[in-house]
Amino acid sequence: MKSESKSGVAGNVSDKYPALSEEKLQYIEESGLMFETLGMTRMSGRVFGYLITCDLDAVSFDQIREAVRASKGSISGTLKQLMQINFVEATSYPGDRKTYYRPTKVSIGTLLNSRNYQTRIFSESLQKALTLKTREDDVSEWLLEVSCFYEWVGKRLRELVDEWETIKDDYLKKKITEHGDE
């Protein structure tokens, strides 16, 4: 016999795992759309959104599958993607043959670096354009300034990461007391 949905809204696939709150389900969808605007797949956003809000140390393939309501194939491919870009990592437990997944808590430096990748590509393309020009005009000037700026700012950003490491404890403490504890 199939079990009926407990929450009157959208029925759950099964009752194997505790149901997610309506808010979390909604967040998972939002995260999917957000990842899409970042050029990734909607599914990868859903999976990541689930992993960072599920309040569990790590979750199984099937648990993810149920949370985001997708096929095994889709989950399999998506997890591979997310692990490839180091957004997600796998764990396992002795006496358990399942693989468990959790968000990778990558360092600020790493995040900033991948964030800079696209900018670098763009900047390098502008530099190349400059070499192809046969006359000097305000476009040449602009191309030169922009590509130089990105080169310069790249260096400065690396310094900023170090600076953050030294001040972050104070900054975070201030932030937490501002909002009050939970």
Add this chain to the structure above:
Amino acid sequence: MKSESKSGVAGNVSDKYPALSEEKLQYIEESGLMFETLGMTRMSGRVFGYLITCDLDAVSFDQIREAVRASKGSISGTLKQLMQINFVEATSYPGDRKTYYRPTKVSIGTLLNSRNYQTRIFSESLQKALTLKTREDDVSEWLLEVSCFYEWVGKRLRELVDEWETIKDDYLKKKITEHGDE
């Protein structure tokens, strides 16, 4: 700087406009692929790539159309896109009913700002995830640190733009003499 080859290797669609060098045609395609990786359309990259390398103050719809070999409809839509995001601007000349297009030479500050847009979206999404969690764990800690870092770095980046404005003349001068004039 390189000199333009007049005898195009691959036959052009028409001889209305001077042929582009093989190198520039190749760059235009590269630019298309690059824009695609940035989440934009290939055609917008081709058009922008043409505009920044064409060595003309501004070019007509038809000139663009011939350079990138696309339909009128595609050029029309693409130019609209590029003007929408302020990568391209239109000009006109008295006694000439055509519209001419050229790359917008936007300020460093503006570029940095639009570059930050996606990051801000991502960071805000992580903040929201934090509010949905029902327990404190290392994911909460990570979410808090990352979103705080982005908030902080946003401020610092605005300072960097000011700093750039004060040093850029020296920086560019150094850059130019490094490479030597051609």
Add this chain to the structure above:
DNA sequence: TATTTTGTTCAAAATATACTGAACATTTAA
């Protein structure tokens, strides 16, 4: 050995996006 668990793979279907080309609108020129 046979069966169950835990996934992976891949062809096909569903979906989304970009591009073309013809019809249309608008303005200027003849």
Add this chain to the structure above:
DNA sequence: TTAAATGTTCAGTATATTTTGAACAAAATA
């Protein structure tokens, strides 16, 4: 007024991407 120039719009087509679902593989268990 007619014709030419300059684009725009949009339906249909072409392409690319994502997702599904069934078949498959490997490992553990009965």
